[in-house]
Amino acid sequence: MEEIQKHFDQSGGDFLLSPGEYQGPLTVSRPCILDGAGSTLWAEHGPVLTITAPGVTIKNLRVEITGGADTNGTAVQCTAPSVTFTQVEVNGDVVGLSQEAPNWKFPRVAALGTFAADAENRFQIQLEAPADAEVVCRMKDLRIAPVRLRPGMNTLTLTTQRLRDNTILYGEIFIQTQVTRRIYIYGKAVKGAPVANASAAAENAGLPQGSLPADPIVLHQPDEAVEVLQRGQRVSLRGLYDHELKIVYEHQGTARPLEVDCYCFLLRDNGKASSDEDLVFFGNMESPDHAVRVPTTGLETVAQICLDRVGSLVQKIVLCYAIYGDDSRLHFSMVSGPRIRFFDGTKELYQFALSSLSDEKAVVAAEFYRYKGEWKLKPVGAGYRAGLAKLCESYGIQTE
Incomplete structure (x- = not known):
């Protein structure tokens, strides 16, 4: 792991990272462009990235909290004006950034389990958005609706295509504001499995009306209690x-x-x-x-x-x-x-x-x-x- 704070403090001007993984926390205390080049900045406790200087641009970076639910969940904390984020993904809260709200509540993983092959299957994810957001899905075998989130509780419906027997469905849904948040999707089409529909999925998950499911969400119970790992997880x-x-x-x-x-x-x-x-x-x-x-x-x-x-x-x-x-x-x-x-x-x-x-x-x-x-x-x-x-x-x- 690189000692990223030491490197930043000793450098001057803009700060360009080599692609890789860096352990935080990091405080950006001067106006500059920080280009992560696709790197991940992580820490077990937040805040992972703190910005105290105005005129800072952060781009091409993933900022991630890796600790448990009892840790500080702040991924990014900003105490200065005129800060710009471009192509930045976060796992955790963003605090102090203009037009960006903290306290998002959504599952990091939607494990769909086994569902019917050669049929359309429908699942629902409940998530709470404190601000307007766009939902983007690039998975060719999955449709989502709606594609816009409004402040408050939202229900996202996932509809699979008619997949062949033993086809694994795996990919991501992106929630985009000034930063990007990600939900991993995982499931498998199996011949003879029941067709999943949105109302049955909520019932199978044991979700009271209006409640928010835990992370990870299990909408249709998998065959085995095997954890599905996500890219970059530790x-x-x-x-x-x-x-x-x-x-x-x-x-x-x-x-x-x-x-x-x-x-x-x-x-x-x-x-x-x-x-x-x-x-x-x-x-x-x-x-x-x-x-x-x-x-x-x-x-x-x-x-x-x-x-x-x-x-x-x-x-x-x-x-x-x-x-x-x-x-x-x-x-x-x-x-x-x-x-x-x-x-x-x-x-x-x-x-x-x-x-x-x-x-x-x-x-x-x-x-x-x-x-x-x-x-x-x-x-x-x-x-x-x-x-x-x-x-x-x-x-x-x-x-x-």
Whole structure:
């Protein structure tokens, strides 16, 4: 993690971040343009970003509270006039920004569970908006109404298209004011499942009239109590260090014959591998410390990790998947419903859908990393169009 406050204080003028993840809090105390270049600024407690100088522009940044419900939920606090936000996403409240109201209440995740294949299904989300907002959905298999929110309690209706059996529905709804807020949508169309409708969804969720559902909202109960992880979420793995964690990659099918392989990079504190042995894959199936394995037996694409065995110099394990071979015509747009599932023995802990991939040939799926002596898991889901060779190069491993 970068010491972002120190870097800001020592710099002058505008402040440009390199793409990545930065731990806050950060106070912007001089007029400037802060360009996050798509980075995430996070802290367990708010405020994460405080602006005390006038004439500040914040752009291309995600600001996120990662602590629990009992923490200060302020993501951005502004005490100065003439502050502009452009392409800024927040997870938390925004306080003091002109024409922006705090105390939004909405679910971060709408888990639709299983619903009927080959039929339209309707769900409802209740959310409380303190100000006017626009609702944007870029999911081709989901319609939303209304597309404008008014101050007060709002009911958002989600209608699925007629999806084929075993199709996973995964994506985001964006709530836009001066900043952007996000609701993750997750569900699965299954043949023989009941058709969901808005009134039944509210009844199944056990919601009293006019009440606000908890986060995450469960409108139609999933088959299993498995947590669906969201991109950028951070999960403590305390209590699992001496367990063998199994990560399984799976998909629903491919448009053309192709093979997806697993690659695990063991990185030092400089973000680089120390040698080729720190890349674990089908050609080097076990790390030198015996902590990470990628077995080639069986039909599943699997990685096995025991965090207690990881060498003390390794600060991060990056879990990646790549399409095998040099055929430029093969990429992840041809893969239907890719996802990874995390197991502790036979118990499934988490799932993470690798959504929004198109012409990428490789994807960074997740990271296991040390933070203040604790191992954490972060889903990433970032695709690489240049493929595996470029990914290896970025981690300090040369390929032929």
